[in-house]
Amino acid sequence: MIKVENVVRNYHAGETVVRALRGVSLEILKGEFVSIAGPSGSGKTTLLNLIGCIDQMDGGEISIKDEVISTMKKKEKTNFRRINLGFIFQTYNLIPVLTAYENVAFVLSLLNLPEKEVNDRTMAILKEVGLEGMEHRRPSRLSGGQQQRVAIARALVKNPEIILADEPTANLDSETGKEILDLMKEMNEKHKTTFIFSTHDSMVMDYASRLVMLHDGQIFSDKRR
Amino acid sequence: MKFLISLAFKNLTRYKRRTLITAGAIAVGLMMYIFIDSMLMGAEIESVRNLKWYETASARILNEEYWENRHQKPLDISIKNPDKIIRKLEENGIMATKRMTFSGDLILNSDDFGEDGNLPVSVTAIDPERDSDVFEFGSTLMDGRFLESGEDGVLIGSWFAEDIGAKVGYWITFVGRGNAGYVAMDLEIVGILNCPNPNVNRTLLMMPIATADEYLAMDGAATEINVALPENADVDSDVIRIQELLNGDNLTVMSWKAMAADYLALAEAKRGGSGMILFLIFIIAAVGISNTMLMAIFERIKELGMMRSLGMSDGKILLAFMIEGAGIGIIGSVVGVLLGIIANFILINVGIDYSFILRDMDIGYRIQAIFRGVWNPGTMIKAAILSVLFSTLFAVVPTFRAIRTDIPACLRHQ
Ligand SMILES: Nc1ncnc2c1ncn2[C@@H]1O[C@H](COP(=O)(O)OP(=O)(O)OP(=O)(O)O)[C@@H](O)[C@H]1O
Ligand SMILES: [Mg+2]
Numbered sequence A: 001m002i003k004v005e006n007v008v009r010n011y012h013a014g015e016t017v018v019r020a021l022r023g024v025s026l027e028i029l030k031g032e033f034v035s036i037a038g039p040s041g042s043g044k045t046t047l048l049n050l051i052g053c054i055d056q057m058d059g060g061e062i063s064i065k066d067e068v069i070s071t072m073k074k075k076e077k078t079n080f081r082r083i084n085l086g087f088i089f090q091t092y093n094l095i096p097v098l099t100a101y102e103n104v105a106f107v108l109s110l111l112n113l114p115e116k117e118v119n120d121r122t123m124a125i126l127k128e129v130g131l132e133g134m135e136h137r138r139p140s141r142l143s144g145g146q147q148q149r150v151a152i153a154r155a156l157v158k159n160p161e162i163i164l165a166d167e168p169t170a171n172l173d174s175e176t177g178k179e180i181l182d183l184m185k186e187m188n189e190k191h192k193t194t195f196i197f198s199t200h201d202s203m204v205m206d207y208a209s210r211l212v213m214l215h216d217g218q219i220f221s222d223k224r225r
Numbered sequence B: 001m002k003f004l005i006s007l008a009f010k011n012l013t014r015y016k017r018r019t020l021i022t023a024g025a026i027a028v029g030l031m032m033y034i035f036i037d038s039m040l041m042g043a044e045i046e047s048v049r050n051l052k053w054y055e056t057a058s059a060r061i062l063n064e065e066y067w068e069n070r071h072q073k074p075l076d077i078s079i080k081n082p083d084k085i086i087r088k089l090e091e092n093g094i095m096a097t098k099r100m101t102f103s104g105d106l107i108l109n110s111d112d113f114g115e116d117g118n119l120p121v122s123v124t125a126i127d128p129e130r131d132s133d134v135f136e137f138g139s140t141l142m143d144g145r146f147l148e149s150g151e152d153g154v155l156i157g158s159w160f161a162e163d164i165g166a167k168v169g170y171w172i173t174f175v176g177r178g179n180a181g182y183v184a185m186d187l188e189i190v191g192i193l194n195c196p197n198p199n200v201n202r203t204l205l206m207m208p209i210a211t212a213d214e215y216l217a218m219d220g221a222a223t224e225i226n227v228a229l230p231e232n233a234d235v236d237s238d239v240i241r242i243q244e245l246l247n248g249d250n251l252t253v254m255s256w257k258a259m260a261a262d263y264l265a266l267a268e269a270k271r272g273g274s275g276m277i278l279f280l281i282f283i284i285a286a287v288g289i290s291n292t293m294l295m296a297i298f299e300r301i302k303e304l305g306m307m308r309s310l311g312m313s314d315g316k317i318l319l320a321f322m323i324e325g326a327g328i329g330i331i332g333s334v335v336g337v338l339l340g341i342i343a344n345f346i347l348i349n350v351g352i353d354y355s356f357i358l359r360d361m362d363i364g365y366r367i368q369a370i371f372r373g374v375w376n377p378g379t380m381i382k383a384a385i386l387s388v389l390f391s392t393l394f395a396v397v398p399t400f401r402a403i404r405t406d407i408p409a410c411l412r413h414q
Helices: A044-051 A074-084 A100-109 A115-128 A144-156 A174-191 B002-014 B016-056 B067-072 B082-091 B158-164 B209-216 B235-246 B261-299 B301-309 B314-349 B377-393 B396-404 B407-412
Strands: A002-013 A016-028 A033-037 A059-064 A085-088 A162-166 A194-199 A210-215 A218-224 B059-063 B095-108 B117-126 B141-144 B153-157 B171-178 B181-193 B205-208 B224-228 B251-255
Touching (some): A016 A044, A033 A044, A044 A162, A100 A115, A100 B002, A144 A162, B016 B377, B117 B209, B158 B181, B181 B205, B235 B251, B261 B301
Parallel strands (some): A162 A194
Antiparallel strands (some): A002 A059, A210 A218, B059 B251, B095 B117
């Protein structure tokens, strides 16, 4: 479903050129639970950003659901993301003035769905991620783990094909991290959503059904289990 | 949209202080605008009234050549048979009164004034029986009594009286040049007028026209005939009508607008002053809103990256921040208009006493001391709408800056 072909991404920092990705090729199937792992600076975030259509590659090609990303215009990319992609961030990135419910409903409001449907789907997904009864709390009254659950609900609520998560557990203690990974795995199996998450934590890698190791902007190993 | 509005207002409460300071600045600017506009407008209305009541009347009939020579106050460029014209106007339902103005020297006698002295003055000779049909001097009497026809009496403006130390019962001597050469008139001050028009009150000397006629050998002539027209009459068409009634006779009719052209130009210029204040509000809104929004956007840059990742379009993001700008503008406008109403209420009921300036200085307005405002809802609505509009527009620039930043950079931001 996702085809990454010989992708190159260079950053220009003054005179020097940082070659963040130097020819990465990868195919990810629907419903996979993939971990992109590797040491700091190996290009994990860069790869996720490119698959997430929020960055531009300098070479190669990515296609998602047979749609070629590099030729898309800015607006088309925005629309594509709105419909097909969900994001989970290391720092949760919830809107602090909105409640858990509103943070999730926000995504559906972008899709112009009827109010009733927004309400039903939001309540259902919040229940699924284990936040029943906490719908009207603001992020400041939720723990880190609970905030990341809101973020997972936000990513899932529109039923995207793919969810991208850049270091989703890096800000959590290992116990809570495991709970979040369990939840992600559960959602992956239940909704058949493709999950791609990056990490440099070996405990997190253990959860993946497929482990892609990056090193210096290149794929070092790629194992399914 | 509903969601964006609710988000915008929640975000405004997130930075309460900053929102309130920016909105407060807009509110104060708006209040100032409403206040000053009201004061200028009030001053204009009162000035026009005092101009017509004490200076120009609604219109004036003059000898054709008089206006260009008016500064010499010539007695020989006159209206020969004013009473006939007044009768004719009256037959056509128009009230009018004749006057004669002339200049000369006032001799002050040490018996009354403590020391001898003389100063150039101009005298207005009026018809005591008819003057109040057109002018409003009758109600301005502060001391003594009004003039009686044919007496050797004079009325004096209260500021003029104050300046020369004149009192009711004092005698003055006027020396001037009449049609039969130099004459001197001894006149008794019979009353002091407190005229609300400072230009008049500062210089006014008023005597009966019959007395002046005799001293100056005018043979019944007058230098002007002043005409009263209804408050809301179309002066220009009435002037044409009167001109037609006069047909020929070397006479011309001037409206108060033509006579007060200098004043009207000045009032126009002062109105430009309130435009400056509107411009000031514009600057406050521009700087305040841009800055506030810039800070808000900078602090929320990561959030913005998240929203854009999730597929929120640039247009919607722009809209969201414009609504926030509008929100600040609305708060500022509502508070500003309320403050403006309070300030204006005080201005209308108490007024501002500018007598300390106006007593010794001519600033153009025909107001003696107290400036009062007027209600002008149009100004308030206009200013409020403009404030909201400015505030909305000035959110655009910083938002564009944020939208131009690429999404990974937004997300990486700490
Ligand atoms: N905007 C940028 N400008 C310049 N260099 C960059 C930029 N973003 C990333 N890089 C460089 O590209 C390389 C890959 O970065 P990337 O963020 O993808 O690594 P990562 O694997 O996500 O690392 P980490 O584990 O620290 O998050 C690094 O050498 C990094 O310094
Ligand atoms: Mg990274």
